Amino acid sequence: MKRILTFIFAITLLNSCTTEEIVQVQNNDFVSSAFEIVVDFNAANNYEFIEPYGFNVFPSDVTLVYILWDTINGQDVWRLVPQTVIFDNGDDLVYNFDFTQDDVRFFLEGSDLDNVDDIWTQNQVFRVVVVPADNVGRVDNSDINVVMQRHGITSFPRR
Incomplete structure (x- = not known):
């Protein structure tokens, strides 16, 4: 019965969110928070962008970041960052991130970032999921669909 009430609470909570709110879903004893963000990387911002969470993150929480990699037959393909x-000329580009208790930093690494085409640096869409540490390692975090299902996330408000 407790699980059914938690599920009903989560659905009610998600239905009441606007696109500017952070999704926080309670699943038994933990709360996951998630959002989507579009980032432009360039030399002026040193190929990085820092986004404050805008919600409480505990020191033991873990942040997962996914990048929109492709769209196939109208279906978004997400990859864990x-x-x-690796480009044909041998240059490389790495989408990466790190996080603190206050924010998440998206950044690029590579051999020649100044000459990377804009398609790789502009309008990059990321999904961020903050997961309580007790729940990391129990699922395949490389699959965003598994993470969403496990944590009851049905949408990613865009920032």
Whole structure:
């Protein structure tokens, strides 16, 4: 019965969120928070962008970041960051991130970032999921669909 009430609470909570709110879903004894963000990387911002969470994150929580990698037949394909691209000329590009209790930093690493085409640096879409540490390692975190299902996340408000 407790699980059914928690599920009903989570659905009610998600239905009441606007696109500017953070999704926080309670699943038994933990709360997961998630959001989507579009980032432009360039030399002026040193190929990095820092986003404050805008909600409480505990020191033991873990942040997962996914990048929109492709769209196939109208279906978005998400990959767990870091992701590496090797170009035909041998140059490489790595989408990466790190996080603190206050924010998440998205950044690029690579051999020649100043000459990477804009398609790789502009309008990059990321999904961020903050997971309580007790729940990390129990699922395949590389699959965003498994993470969403496990934590009851049905949408990612865009920032």
